[in-house]
Amino acid sequence: xxxxRRQSRHIxxxxxxxxxxxxxxxxxxxxxxxxxxxxxxxxxSREVCNDAENVGTAIGVGIVIALWAATDxxxxxxxxIYRFARR
Numbered sequence: 001x002x003x004x005r006r007q008s009r010h011i012x013x014x015x016x017x018x019x020x021x022x023x024x025x026x027x028x029x030x031x032x033x034x035x036x037x038x039x040x041x042x043x044x045s046r047e048v049c050n051d052a053e054n055v056g057t058a059i060g061v062g063i064v065i066a067l068w069a070a071t072d073x074x075x076x077x078x079x080x081i082y083r084f085a086r087r
Contacts, residue, residue, distance in 0.1 A: 012079060019075070023068040030061045 033055030041049035 012082075015074060019071065022067050023064065023071070027061055027068075030064055031057065033057070034060075 034053055044052070
């Protein structure tokens with residue numbers, strides 16, 4: 001195996017791992033941002049406000065996970081096409 005092909009695999013691997021780390025950090029920060037006491041609960045009771053905050057956090061994290069899955073699918077297809085074209 002030539003060094004060029006080995007190097008290109010390493011670049012893809014490290015890029016893939018960097019993207020995975022970024023999404024994992026995004027999910028963790030999204031979950032963490034939903035914790036705590038809500039500040040803007042004007043007319044809502046504390047329980048309803050906490051429930052609304054939890055629902056919003058769940059929706060936000062769900063969207064991030066969906067984007068993560070879509071990105072992984074696109075990266076996987078791109079890598080497959082790249083490997084097929086290099087043969």
